[in-house]
Amino acid sequence: xxxxxxxxxxxxxxxxxxxxxxxxxxxxxxxxxxxxxxxxxxxxxxxxxxxxxxxxxxxxxxxxxxxxxxxxxxxxxxxxxxxxxxxxxxxxxxxxxxxxxxxxxxxxxxxxxxxxxxxxxxxxxxxxxxxxxxxxxxxxxxxxxxxxxxxxxxxxxxxxxxxxxxxxxxxxxxxxxxxxxxxxxxxxxxxxxxxxxxxxxxxxxxxxxxxxxxxxxxxxxxxxxxxxxxxxxxxxxxxxxxxxxxxxxxxxxxxxxxxxxxxxxxxxxxxxxxxxxxxxxxxxxxxxxxxxxxxxxxxxxxxxxxxxxxxxxxxxxxx
Numbered sequence: 001x002x003x004x005x006x007x008x009x010x011x012x013x014x015x016x017x018x019x020x021x022x023x024x025x026x027x028x029x030x031x032x033x034x035x036x037x038x039x040x041x042x043x044x045x046x047x048x049x050x051x052x053x054x055x056x057x058x059x060x061x062x063x064x065x066x067x068x069x070x071x072x073x074x075x076x077x078x079x080x081x082x083x084x085x086x087x088x089x090x091x092x093x094x095x096x097x098x099x100x101x102x103x104x105x106x107x108x109x110x111x112x113x114x115x116x117x118x119x120x121x122x123x124x125x126x127x128x129x130x131x132x133x134x135x136x137x138x139x140x141x142x143x144x145x146x147x148x149x150x151x152x153x154x155x156x157x158x159x160x161x162x163x164x165x166x167x168x169x170x171x172x173x174x175x176x177x178x179x180x181x182x183x184x185x186x187x188x189x190x191x192x193x194x195x196x197x198x199x200x201x202x203x204x205x206x207x208x209x210x211x212x213x214x215x216x217x218x219x220x221x222x223x224x225x226x227x228x229x230x231x232x233x234x235x236x237x238x239x240x241x242x243x244x245x246x247x248x249x250x251x252x253x254x255x256x257x258x259x260x261x262x263x264x265x266x267x268x269x270x271x272x273x274x275x276x277x278x279x280x281x282x283x284x285x286x287x288x289x290x291x292x293x294x295x296x297x298x299x300x301x302x303x304x305x306x307x308x309x310x311x312x313x314x315x316x317x318x319x
Contacts, residue, residue, distance in 0.1 A: 001032050001085075001086040001087055001110075002032060002033045002034070002035070002084060002085040002086050002087075003027075003030060003032045003033070003034040003035070003085045003086075003087050003088075003089065003106065004034075004035050004036075004037055004079075004083035004084060004085030004087070004088045004089065005023065005027070005034065005035070005036045005037065005088075005089045005090075005091065005102070006037045006039065006076060006079030006080065006083055006088055006089065006090045006091075007019070007036070007037070007038050007039070007079075007090075007091055007092070007093045008039045008041055008072050008075030008076055008079065008092070008093060008155075009038055009039065009040050009041060009043060009047050009051065009075075009093040010040075010041040010042070010043055010047070010069065010072075010075075010093075011043045011044060011045045011047060012043070012047055012093045012094055012200075013043075013045045013046040013047045013050055014200035015093060015094055015095045015199075015200050016038075016047060016050045016051060016054070016093065017050065017054075018095060019093060019095055019099075020036075020054055020058075020061075022095075022099050022100075023036060023099045024058075025099075026099040026100055026102055026103070027060075027102075029103075030102075030103065030106070032087075032106070034060065034085075035060050035061070035062060035083070035084060035085060036058075036060060036061045036062070037062045037064065037079050037082055037083050038051045038054075038055075038061065038062070038063050038064070038093075039064045039066070039075040039076070039078050039079045039082075040063065040064065040065045040066060041066050041069050041070060041071065041072065041074070041075040042066045042067065042068040042069035042070065043069075048063075048065055051063045051065075062082060064078050064079065064082050066078070071172070072155075072172075072174055073169045073170065073172055073173055073174040074169075076090060076169065076174045077168070077169045077174075080164040080165070083161075083164075085161065086160070086161050087106060087109050087158060087159070087160060087161070088158070088159045088160075088161060088164055089102055089105060089106075089156075089157070089158050090155055090156065090157050090158075090159075091155055091156045092155045092156070094198055094200075095196060095198070095199060095200070096124070096195055096196050096197070096198055097118070097154075097155060097156040097193070097195070097196075098156075098193065098194035098195070098196060100194070101118065101156060101191075101193040101194055102158075104191055104193075105118070105156070105157070105158035105191070106158060108158065108189055108191060109158050109160060112187065113187050113188060113189045114159070114160045114162075114163050114181070114186035114187050114188060115157065115158070115159050115160070115163055115177070115178050115181055115186055115187075115188035115189075116157065116158040116159075116188065116189055116190070116191060117149055117151070117152075117154060117156075117157045117178055117188065117189075117190045117191075118151065118154040118155075118156035118157060118190075118191065118192075118193035119149075119150045119151045119154065119190050119191065119192050119193060120151050120154050120193060120195035121150075121192040121193070121195075122194075122195060123151075123195045124195050124196055124197040124198075125195075125197075134151075134153050137152065137153070137213060138150060138151060138152050138153070140217070141175075141176070141179065141217060144217060144221050145176070145179040145182070145217075145220060145221060145224060146182070146224075147178055147179045147182050147188075149178060149190055150190060151190070152175045152176070152178070152179075153175055154193065154195075155174075156193050157177070157178075159177075159181075163181050163184065163186055166181075166184060167180050167181060167184075172212045172213055172216050173216050173219070173220065175213070176216065176217070176220045179220055179224065180220060180223070180224070182224070183223070183224050183227075227293070228293060229290075229293075230286055230289035230290060230292075230293055231283075231286035231287060231289065231290050232286075233286070234282045234283065234285045234286030234289060235282070235283050235286040237279075237282045238278070238279040238280065238281070238282030238283035238284075238285075238286065239279065239283070240279070241275045241276075241278045241279035241282065242275065242276055242278075242279025242280065242283075243279070244275050245271070245272045245273065245274070245275030245276035245277075245278075245279060246272075246276060248268060248271060248272035248275070249269075249272040249273070249276070252266065252268060252269055252272065
């Protein structure tokens, strides 16, 4: 098996040389062929220059340079595209992830798991600004997605190539890769890894990312549960709204016909009409979403299932 280590870099000029030296020592002791893929995410300091100097003297290093800053999700996605390994390891470039945990990740992959995620058991970050929001977010994400992990935010992970080649990342979705991949029926595990305090540079994370994470979590939940059947979610909301509106209208009609209760100027009447129209609109949106989903899958030949292996027949189904 060939190993690819993917590292996004954004303004980490003080950490790159130390990171590479430590990583090279670990990689040298691995029995597998290994490459290191650095993705410079539009750094404004000397990060790209240092990476190119390393690449000039080390043939096993690949440097992918972005034209501007696109974010960590895009950087990891590019790393997946340019990596050539059967096992892909991801880690941060700030020296807080320990490269010496890489062999443990590889052993778990070789044991049969498709995804191995790191758990920063003794995390060296401020409690109120980093650890507490992360703990809350991890519990919410685990509850909503059904994928139970202690630490979604740890970049130190290992993937089989067939996992990374079948997922597309947008927004801030790099932290949800295990949850997204769970829709493929993958097996995953979580191991405790060493986490170190940041010595050089400043953190690129902050509390402002919380809103974006919540919005992306809604997207992930929808994609996991209703990506191939959007009418089920939109149609259900529409059916409930229409039913409530219909029964409210029926109730007021009975009052008007048998008890001479006037219907004019009653807010309840406006609510009933509004609910009926909203329900019809949701059903219509669901039908349109069904057309979009079918176009998406059929035009790109996007699979709605993933095969682990085929015994007794070729892996590729007959056309």
